[in-house]
Structure formats: C-alpha cells, structure tokens
Amino acid sequence: MKRILVIGATGQIGTELVPALRKLYGNDNVVAGYHSKPPTGKLTEGPIEQVDVLSRESVEKAIKKYDINEVYHMAAILSAAGEKNPQHAWRVNMDGLYIVLELAREYGFRIFWPSSIAAFGPSSPKVNTPQVTIMDPTTMYGITKYAGELLTRYYAYKFNVDVRGVRYPGIISSEALPGGGTTDYAVEIFYYALEGKKYRCYLREDTMLPMMYMPDAVKAAIQLMNADRSKLTIMSGYNVAAFSFTPKQLELEIKKYIPDFKVEYAPDFRQKIADSWPKSLDDSVARSEWGWSPDWSFEAMVKDMLGKLAYRLG
Numbered sequence: 001m002k003r004i005l006v007i008g009a010t011g012q013i014g015t016e017l018v019p020a021l022r023k024l025y026g027n028d029n030v031v032a033g034y035h036s037k038p039p040t041g042k043l044t045e046g047p048i049e050q051v052d053v054l055s056r057e058s059v060e061k062a063i064k065k066y067d068i069n070e071v072y073h074m075a076a077i078l079s080a081a082g083e084k085n086p087q088h089a090w091r092v093n094m095d096g097l098y099i100v101l102e103l104a105r106e107y108g109f110r111i112f113w114p115s116s117i118a119a120f121g122p123s124s125p126k127v128n129t130p131q132v133t134i135m136d137p138t139t140m141y142g143i144t145k146y147a148g149e150l151l152t153r154y155y156a157y158k159f160n161v162d163v164r165g166v167r168y169p170g171i172i173s174s175e176a177l178p179g180g181g182t183t184d185y186a187v188e189i190f191y192y193a194l195e196g197k198k199y200r201c202y203l204r205e206d207t208m209l210p211m212m213y214m215p216d217a218v219k220a221a222i223q224l225m226n227a228d229r230s231k232l233t234i235m236s237g238y239n240v241a242a243f244s245f246t247p248k249q250l251e252l253e254i255k256k257y258i259p260d261f262k263v264e265y266a267p268d269f270r271q272k273i274a275d276s277w278p279k280s281l282d283d284s285v286a287r288s289e290w291g292w293s294p295d296w297s298f299e300a301m302v303k304d305m306l307g308k309l310a311y312r313l314g
C-alpha cells in the first residue's frame with residue numbers, strides 16, 4: 001500500500017497533485033505537506049502536516065509519523081524569484097533535496113522530484129531539444145535543477161534510491177497560481193482576459209516556450225512513479241512535451257472567445273531567462289521508456305482554462 005507525502009502541497013502543482021493521488025490511493029494515504037501557506041479546500045480532505053524542507057528533523061518527523069514510502073518533493077523557488085534571492089533559492093532547492101535524498105537512503109522511500117526546462121541554457125539546442133545534450137543553465141533555479149538531476153542520479157546509482165522525475169515545461173493551471181516563474185504569464189493572462197482588463201506581458205510577443213496543461217503534468221508524475229524501474233535509463237530528468245506557443249499566439253487564441261481582449265508587450269528581466277530556454281522538447285525517450293504522451297492540445301487547454309476560470313470567478 002502506498003503511503004505518500006507531498007512536500008509543497010499548496011504550490012501550483014501540489015494543489016492538483018494531492019487530490020489526484022488521493023483519488024487513486026485514498027484520502028488517508030496521501031499527506032499534504034505544506035510550509036508557509038496552510039492548505040484550504042480540497043487539500044484538507046485528508047491528512048495535512050507542516051513540513052520545513054530545510055529541517056531534517058521536520059521532514060523525518062513526517063516520514064515516521066505517517067510511515068511514508070513515497071515522497072513527491074515539489075517545493076522549490078522558481079526562476080524569476082530565484083534571481084531576486086539566489087542564495088535562498090540555492091538553500092531551498094538544493095539543501096531541501098539533499099535532506100530528502102539522505103532520508104530516502106535511510107528509510108527506503110521512493111521519490112518523485114521535478115526538474116525543469118530551466119536546466120537547459122543558451123548553448124542547448126533550442127528546437128526539439130534532445131534528452132541528452134549541452135546543459136549550461138544561467139539562472140540559479142536552472143543551476144539547482146541541473147545539479148539536482150546529477151545528485152538524484154548519484155543517489156540512484158550509489159545508494160539504490162528509487163528517485164524519478166521529469167523536466168517540466170511551463171505549467172498552465174486553473175486551481176492555483178504559479179509563483180515566481182518565467183512562464184507565469186501564461187496563467188495570469190487568463191485572469192486579465194476574464195476580468196476585462198488589459199494584460200501587460202513581460203515577455204516579447206514572439207517568445208516561444210514549451211508548455212503543458214496541469215492534468216498532463218499530474219499524469220506524467222504519477223505515470224512515471226508507476227513505471228517499471230528496470231525499463232528506466234534516465235531516472236530523474238525525462239523531457240516531457242505537450243505543446244509550445246508564443247504570448248501572441250495565446251493572445252489570439254483567447255481572443256477567439258473574448259474578442260476585445262488587449263495585451264501590451266513590455267519585456268523585463270524575465271525575457272533573458274526565457275531566451276535561454278528551449279522552444280520545444282524532444283520527449284521520445286519518455287515516450288518509449290514509460291509510455292508518456294500528453295492528452296491536451298493548446299486549443300483544448302485554452303478553452304478549458306477559460307471555462308473553468310469563468311466558473312470560478314463567477
């Protein structure tokens with residue numbers, strides 16, 4: 001039986017991952033681990049626990065209390081926020097991961113840990129970026145993701161820790177807002193469109209980035225955790241792709257439903273970050289090793305986001 005702890009349960013992905021895991025494995029078997037933002041709504045339908053990922057004692061206490069055998073370690077400082085306080089980003093992203101890996105070595109639980117397209121950099125090929133290629137991330141977030149991929153692989157080979165993960169593209173979600181990322185515009189823009197407000201986009205209109213709708217992001221994590229380990233050659237850091245678009249393409253797609261929506265483009269420091277990332281990913285290794293394929297297209301995602309948010313915003 002699975003006994004799961006999700007660290008970062010109140011973040012963008014955790015908010016939807018916890019209910020999906022509870023549906024599969026039962027409310028009582030999935031603990032929502034949070035730090036500063038207490039869970040509300042659906043997240044309170046099962047156990048919740050405050051977990052400070054920078055404290056070994058705090059994580060260990062939760063592991064022991066709930067007899068955890070699987071951890072989804074989703075807590076991280078994202079790219080744009082990381083550039084404002086790189087020291088803090090290193091601590092949360094690397095020290096936190098190290099604590100979780102060390103405890104996994106001791107207690108034998110399995111780990112899902114997400115990497116990101118931010119692990120790539122200016123010298124990585126931009127189009128159809130391969131699974132194995134040049135990695136030269138320029139943000140502190142990207143550096144922690146690439147270093148984390150190396151560290152998790154080390155723990156897998158050296159200590160036989162079962163740790164797995166994907167390189168997430170920008171994630172679009174209707175439940176929780178992302179915080180501090182470079183791809184956040186692709187969520188924020190929907191709120192402005194529905195509230196009849198003009199959106200000021202901090203990226204150039206032609207900035208193509210790989211993106212994914214939340215149901216596919218959740219599916220990727222759960223599917224990879226249930227894959228046959230003997231078939232996995234990468235462990236953590238599988239490229240997973242769904243679709244790519246530019247801010248202008250998103251504006252035009254939203255305009256099909258809200259014709260008078262207006263967007264102004266005013267690139268800021270995040271442009272340079274976006275320019276260092278891939279435009280699209282080659283995810284053929286994930287497809288062949290554990291059967292990955294996305295369910296959602298760009299057009300279907302936009303329609304669904306508008307419907308869900310219109311309902312929520314009333």
Ligand code: AKB
Nearest residue numbers: 078079116181182183
């Ligand atoms: C960010 O923009 O920092 C994240 C990511 C692509 O990992 N959404």
